[in-house]
Amino acid sequence: MLFYVGTVTNQSFTVLFRECGNYYILFLKGLLKNMNST
Secondary structure, eight states, X not given: XXXXXXXXXXXXXXXXXXXXXXXXXXXXXXXXXXXXXX
């Protein structure tokens, strides 16, 4: 049971981390685009 809960939380953390990573990359790309346009 404890192992199951650990696996589920681990998966949600992985998904959360992936989502945050995608937003971070988008943010960096936007930042670079703004710097290039000026």
